[in-house]
Amino acid sequence: MAKAKTTKKKNAAQGEQKHIRTFWKLFGGLIVLVLLVFLLASWGVFGSLPDETSLENPEKNLATQIIGSDGVTLGTFYKQNRTPVKYEDLPDHLVNSLIATEDVRFYDHSGIDAKGTVRAIVFLGSKGGASTISQQLAKLFFTEQVSRNKLERGIQKIKEWIIATRLERRYTKEEIITMYFNEYDFGNQAVGIQSASKIYFSKEPIELTTTEAATLVGMFKNSSLYNPLRNPVGVKNRRNVVLAQMAKYDFITNEVKDSLQALDLNLRYSPQGHNEGIATYFREYARAFMADWVQENPKSDGTKYNIYTDGLKIYTTIDSKMQEYAEEAMDMHMANLQKEFDAQNEKNKTAPFRDITPEETNKIMDAAIQRSDRWRVMKKQGKSEKEIRESFKKERKMSIFSWRGDIDTVMTPLDSIRYYKGILQASLMSMNPQTGEVKAWVGGIDYKHFKYDMVKTGQRQIGSTFKPFVYATAIDQMHMSPCDTLPDTPYTIPQGKYGLLKPWTPKNSGAISGGHLTLRAALAQSINTITARLIDRVGPQPVIDLVAKMEVDTEDIPAVPSIALGTPDVTLYEMVGAYSTFANQGVYIRPTLIQRIEDKNGTVLYQNVPHTRDVISDETAYVTVSLMEGVTQSGSGSRLRHTWRGGDPVYKKVVTGYPYGFKNPIAGKTGTTQNNSDGWFMGMVPNLATGVWVGGEDRATHFGSTAYGQGATMALPIWAIYMKKCYEDESLNISNSGFVKPDKISIATNCAQWKEENSGGEIPDEFDL
Structure with a gap:
């Protein structure tokens, strides 16, 4: 009986040791597999990775800046509205808000946060992810961000880890932060912190307040969801989360946090589309100037400069303040003058024209029809003149100018021409x-x-x-x-x-x-x-x-x-x-x-x-x-x-x-x-x-x-x-x-x-x- 018990215990011990050995074999095999996967990924088996040169000099489209005499950026020419800034152009509270929110151990790891990774695995991400700033930069810089199946997403994550570690070897922490701020798309044609600061707050990055910095950093979570124009409440809530994180890690005090969280967003939205913003007519003059200049001034290799991708800086004589004052003066007076002009035309049977015959009126309108984009496009499509003229008499939805803001309305293109003829x-x-x-x-x-x-x-x-x-x-x-x-x-x-x-x-x-x-x-x-x-x-x-x-x-x-x-x-x-x-x-x-x-x-x-x-x-x-x-x-x-x-x-x-x-x-x-x-x-x-x-x-x-x-x-x-x-x-x-x-x-x-x-x-x- 005793012998049987002893044998049973011995067999149990041997079985336990076998399971332990099996576990360590499996664990070791998993480690080897992971290392092998990382090695294969680094060799490009799962798709090419950027080499050291491309990491050091990444290909990107840089916007050309139009800069006023007072140093203010008046606008940009771009395919992507990106203008890089240097680390010294980033205020401390902007950097601190990023660190506190996205990667508090940024200065302690080498691209992968081991503690954060273990936490994410154990709690299945319920207590936060493990993606470091370096990994997020890798994702922005070199990999697609389109959702795929779990296997592909897993392989992409491995690539991000590999690239993150390479980034950490190649660049300083300050350079990584700067590249991240320069690369992120904040929406509304704001690619990079320079454009985002100008578009959302009408100022340079170095001038951002703590609350403004927290607003922009909050957008890193999802700039589409946290869009200040479409979702101001959500953006304010997200900004307050960033401020709370800054207080948690002692970048600001709780008293400061409480006072800042009570503030409104205070956006000063200044769109930089080619039809919007300050000095639009001048910017078009500058575009025409540059179009001639690039033809006559090639690069040293004989190729032509591209004003949309080469990141040129055009220093102009325009003073941004005087330009604003000029535009404000015109708006103030012309809105009043137009109101008076419209009032006087209420009893004018030939409005908006005066002192001309019906034949002369028809001549003016016909010339406008033939100069219009509609005429040109339909003519190019092979439409007959009769078809084109008939199209000008059909009502359609359109947005027209007014001094109270654009008006959505329904009218014929012919009526819109007459309407615009009456605008001074x-x-x-x-x-x-x-x-x-x-x-x-x-x-x-x-x-x-x-x-x-x-x-x-x-x-x-x-x-x-x-x-x-x-x-x-x-x-x-x-x-x-x-x-x-x-x-x-x-x-x-x-x-x-x-x-x-x-x-x-x-x-x-x-x-x-x-x-x-x-x-x-x-x-x-x-x-x-x-x-x-x-x-x-x-x-x-x-x-x-x-x-x-x-x-x-x-x-x-x-x-x-x-x-x-x-x-x-x-x-x-x-x-x-x-x-x-x-x-x-x-x-x-x-x-x-x-x-x-x-x-x-x-x-x-x-x-x-x-x-x-x-x-x-x-x-x-x-x-x-x-x-x-x-x-x-x-x-x-x-x-x-x-x-x-x-x-x-x-x-x-x-x-x-x-x-x-x-x-x-x-x-x-x-x-x-x-x-x-x-x-x-x-x-x-x-x-x-x-x-x-x-x-x-x-x-x-x-x-x-x-x-x-x-x-x-x-x-x-x-x-x-x-x-x-x-x-x-x-x-x-x-x-x-x-x-x-x-x-x-x-x-x-x-x-x-x-x-x-x-x-x-x-x-x-x-x-x-």
């Missing part, structure tokens, strides 16, 4: 006359809906803004003074002179006074008869030659006296450049927008060289500026000097709430074309020249009266609002002093003093200063 357009350009640097460029009211750039592409009749060139020619050639007088009486240039086919007798916009006016008063009041006398004295060709030296395209400007009243079509870009010559003491400097171009490594590929030309003497320039100062003191621009409280229904109704009250020296000129089709204002202070144009797409779209259609009502308010904003921002250093006076000047500009000195102290009543 505007443009603004602002530059430093001494450097040529363009500080703000607004080519239209909304790039998404109106892509035609009215700064450099659109030519419009310039009206009385051309008159200063006539006066400058008279001053330069005949040494005339602002204090010289001419009669405000009817004036006719006879047939045959300058090739005229019939006599030319211009009329004033108001009544002819019959008295004598100084040149200062004549320009201030924009007197046509006196301008006609001046161009007859100097001749049209010298005036044309003058503006040609200022790089105004004169090919289509005829040498006839009517140009004195602004009949030529000129771009706003040309006008601002030409006017700047007067503020720059007679030296023309070509407007500059692109300062330099660098490649992704910082090598300078292009450096702008200023183009200048002496056009007129500093004395002539100063006297012309003095004449234009009179426009803002007592002429059509004098409303800049007042703080209006009523008494002017036109001013009050159109720009309510925008009192100006400028006290500093301002030189300027308003312009209004025939039928009030175009309103202009050109305004200058010593270090900033700014031009504004307002009008309809077609000249038949205009106000019914000069009270509303003049440049002083349509364009001047935009200039005034913009300049008020610029002056309120003292960091911009916009001048409020007088214009530079030459050391030697022989032409009198103080007419009261001049007349007193030349008339024995008495000034005749009819002498209008």
Whole structure:
């Protein structure tokens, strides 16, 4: 019996030892199998892995940045909107929030967190996963993220582990963190932390607050689910989890955590799509500039730069603040002006057109139909003209522009064309006359809906803004003074002179006074008869030659006296450049927008060289500026000097709430074309020249009266609002002093003093200063 028990115990012990040996054999075999699987994976049996070179220099598309003069990124050209940053550009709380949330033992492991892995296996992931930052980077960098079957997903995980350990051998911890932030797709075209910071919070990564950093780090869990635009509540909750993790691991105190968790998201969403964001028209100009530049400037190997993938940096002259102020000024005024225009058109049977026949209306509409994308696409598809025209009469869903935001509606394409014909357009350009640097460029009211750039592409009749060139020619050639007088009486240039086919007798916009006016008063009041006398004295060709030296395209400007009243079509870009010559003491400097171009490594590929030309003497320039100062003191621009409280229904109704009250020296000129089709204002202070144009797409779209259609009502308010904003921002250093006076000047500009000195102290009543 005892022997049997002993044998039984012996057999049990042997069986237990056998099971233990079997277990260790299986365990050892499993270890060998795992090692073999890892070895086979590293050899590429389960699919190729990146080699050391590709790890060190991963292939990726880098966005080209458009950078303002103040260092702010205005926009990007991209296939993937990714702009890499350096580790030193990441604030500590951004890095700490990532460590606390994603991988608290990041600095202690070599790519695989053994403790976290065991925990994940034991608890089947219920107490958190084991994926380290290095593994997540490996997943982002080199492996597909599409869900597959369990076997494939297991093999992919093994690859991630292998790549993670290679990353840890190849790079420092700081480099790994930086690459992870640079590679993650935060959604809404924000690839990488640079784009995410700009798009969601309108700032650079280094400027992110703790709560903003926690918001972005929270998106690492799933940027599609935690999208701030679609799921703000979920994003806030996730942000608070990140803040709690930071408190848990002593990156912030519990008191700080509690206060930060109570804050709202405070997004400042600034989309960087090509139709959205700041300086959209300028960015399109930059794209066209780069398209030409890459053709003429190949890489050292002969291939062409790609502005969408090569990570170039385009440094521009645009000041982001001034650009914002310009766009805000345009929006503020144009929304009010459009409201008034629509109200006046309610009783206009031919709206949005005026003063044209039905035949002319049909011609305008037909031309618009044939210029449309619909016409072009259907023509390319082989549709007949009848089919195409019929399609314009069928209602369909569409989104149309309004100053209250886009409107989803149903209308025919033909009705949408007529609707858009009734939307007033505007443009603004602002530059430093001494450097040529363009500080703000607004080519239209909304790039998404109106892509035609009215700064450099659109030519419009310039009206009385051309008159200063006539006066400058008279001053330069005949040494005339602002204090010289001419009669405000009817004036006719006879047939045959300058090739005229019939006599030319211009009329004033108001009544002819019959008295004598100084040149200062004549320009201030924009007197046509006196301008006609001046161009007859100097001749049209010298005036044309003058503006040609200022790089105004004169090919289509005829040498006839009517140009004195602004009949030529000129771009706003040309006008601002030409006017700047007067503020720059007679030296023309070509407007500059692109300062330099660098490649992704910082090598300078292009450096702008200023183009200048002496056009007129500093004395002539100063006297012309003095004449234009009179426009803002007592002429059509004098409303800049007042703080209006009523008494002017036109001013009050159109720009309510925008009192100006400028006290500093301002030189300027308003312009209004025939039928009030175009309103202009050109305004200058010593270090900033700014031009504004307002009008309809077609000249038949205009106000019914000069009270509303003049440049002083349509364009001047935009200039005034913009300049008020610029002056309120003292960091911009916009001048409020007088214009530079030459050391030697022989032409009198103080007419009261001049007349007193030349008339024995008495000034005749009819002498209008």
